Amino acid sequence: MNLKIYQVDAFASKVFGGNPAAVVPLSSWLEDKCLQQIAMENNLSETAFYVREGKHFTLRWFTPTVEVDLCGHATLAAAHVLFQHEGFQGDEIEFMSPRSGPLHVRKKNDVLQLDFPADDFSEVVLVESLHMGFQPKPIAAFKGKTDYLLLFENESQIQNLKFDIPSIAKVKARGIIVTAPGNEVDFVSRFFGPQVGVDEDPVTGSAHTTLTPFWSEKLGKNALTAIQMSPRKGELTCELAGKRVLISGKAVTYLIGEIFI
Template sequence: MQLEIFQVDAFSAEPFGGNPAAVIPLQSWLPDDVLQRIAEENNLSETAYFVRNGETFDLRWFTPTVEVDLCGHATLASAYVLFEQLGEQAQVLRFNTRSGELRVSRNADGSLAMDFPAKQPVAVDILPGLLQALGLGQAQALYRSDDYVVVIDDALSLDTLKPDFVALSAFDVRGIAVTAAGRGFDFVTRWFGPRVGVNEDPVTGSAHTSLAPIWAERLGKNVLSCEQGGGRKGQLQCEVPGNGRVIISGRAALYMRGTVYI
């Protein structure tokens, strides 16, 4: 069997930036263990698969170790493949996912806008051992949704973080985001997910469904410029319209197109 595969750098206007994702269009679903083994072989933070379903697309995402409920950058990559590589003519792409229907449209500037359900993080007490595992001395606040979100004062200190990934994997959440205001953006973030097989994700679109509402409230604005990453970074714009959704916009660039043989 031969499958077409695309590797796309999401949340970057050029290759070698943002977050790489593999995208594999399918005519019908393969067994789950095959989907997982392909994702493991790709060894990217996410491999996305989609199957056309009438006027919509069924979309799933796999890390090298698990299937996940929501992935932003691989959704952006999938929409880019459909719009820019496969000639999809629809004005809005509708994806059926574990997290409900997700919609992606084109902005006037050529970026892609993803309409995601917003998360409502809850403030919690800072947990014993969490800051130590992150290599942090202190934090302003801690929130919990799918991830723990650690808010810190100094945006520049994000670049020097050296987490203990074994220690972080003991915390029962999908991942841990560390975020701060500043550095030329409304907020900047790094995201660590050793529990789902991704020690660090360069740009995590789904994490911004929690991050954007937090920063919208903190900064008193509903359109936010964002950057995520350590050595490799990507840029996003988030809009929090107040209707239970977050609009996450970014660009994408094709790095590779090829064939999988199984």
């Protein structure tokens, strides 16, 4: 069996930036074990698989070790593949996630806009187990559906953050978002997910379903600019639209290949 595979740099305007994701179009679903093995072999933070079912595309995401509930950059990458390489006609793609429900991606010139559900979060006690993996210490902690969010004082702390992956991996969550006000954008962030096989994710669209309502409430506005300050760096624009979050960015194809199974 031969399968087509794409590798796309999401939330980037040129290759070697943003967050790389693999995208594998399927005519029908393979066994979960095989999907996981492909993701492990790819060894990227996420591999997206999709199957067309009527008017929508059922979409799933796998890290090298587990299937995840939601992935923004790999959804952006899948939409890019459909628009640029797989002949999709129209300006809006409807994805359906078995774990997160309907997800839409709209094309506006060379920008793709994700339409995702906004996360619910609440402040929690900043216990030692949450902050022991980071230096300096954050000033507050919050808990969303799958991640913790740690608030820091300024962009410099996020940029120069010292972190200990084994300590972070002990926290029972998908991962930990660290964030602070930005100097030239509304907010900056980084994302650590060793719990799901991704020590630091370069650009995490799904984390912005938490970050957007958080900073919207804090700054008193719905339209926000953001940078995820990983070594690869990603630029995003975000908007809170009721109970949805609109996350926009660009994508570029790095590789087109074939898998032999």
